[in-house]
Amino acid sequence: MSVTLNITKTKVAILELSRPEKHNAFDSHVINELIQCIEHANSLDIRALVLKTEGKHFSAGADLGWMKSMAGNNYDENVADSEQLAKLMHVLATSPHPTLCLVQGAAFGGALGLIACCDIAVATSNSKFCLSEVKLGLIPAVISPYVIKAIGERQARRYFLTAEVFMADKALDMGLIHEINDELTAAQDQFVELLLNNGPAAVKSAKSLINEVANQDIDAELILHTAKRIAEIRVSEEGQEGLTAFFDKRAPNWQTAAKQ
Structure with a gap:
């Protein structure tokens, strides 16, 4: 091999x-x-x-x-x-x-x-x-x-x-x-x-977002699509953990897991 x-x-x-x-x-x-x-x-x-x-x-x-x-x-x-x-x-x-x-x-x-x-x-x-x-x-x-x-x-x-x-x-x-x-x-x-400091699901979602948005015209359809994408991740488990950790001034759980 x-x-x-x-x-x-x-x-x-x-x-x-x-x-x-x-x-x-x-x-x-x-x-x-x-x-x-x-x-x-x-x-x-x-x-x-x-x-x-x-x-x-x-x-x-x-x-x-x-x-x-x-x-x-x-x-x-x-x-x-x-x-x-x-x-x-x-x-x-x-x-x-x-x-x-x-x-x-x-x-x-x-x-x-x-x-x-x-x-x-x-x-x-x-x-x-x-x-x-x-x-x-x-x-x-x-x-x-x-x-x-x-x-x-x-x-x-x-x-x-x-x-x-x-x-x-x-x-x-x-x-x-x-x-x-x-x-x-x-x-x-x-x-x-x-990379490990960032939300795992968020990183994958950000990558797929690039593929979806690159070279697209900024029209009403794309604007709505990106609005839905951020809404989806805000209400996700990882999004909620990230926002809560930020306001609680603590490390999110994925950073803790990466250091174990």
Whole structure:
């Protein structure tokens, strides 16, 4: 197994790709392992999902040996392979849990899709990124919906077409990552603590709210929908506990449980 999934006592799922000898490149087997682990994590009662990799580099993207074998496949076989990669991106992007991606070293090709699919992404200062597909006569098709959402159409028009390498500061500027931190373990602890301080149901509801509201016109239907969403959570058990704890000047019960 190249992929492991471990659940901490604070109900955080740590998903790690360990294929450093291949620069954590993924082939059909790795993709299937990632899908299975993410789908399992999505079904669990956890507080967050952390995606990380072992070794010097985050991921070189698609494994060259796998790509060579796919080149000999016919069109229908290539569609089937690509659909699995698309499924991987989808199950990660639609996870009900908050997701955190930790990036070190190089992140090329499809690896940018994994980063863009996560809610929060942190990279080291020496991390470098590349949408390298056109150098091979290919296109970043499957990851494009997620990467374009993260960096915007204007940046995609440059980096999809030039396949140039860019560093962490540029990735930060364009919105692919949220923070640069050379201590990824400390960054993981920081963001996990922030997430655990918040209402578990509220965090999941806030995430689903983003998916519902993003790119929608602000019309009467959307206004009513958001009004109903806040009303629902105010009268929920967690919402009542959060408000009561605030006015009582005490920690809410989920913070107490997270520290046990």
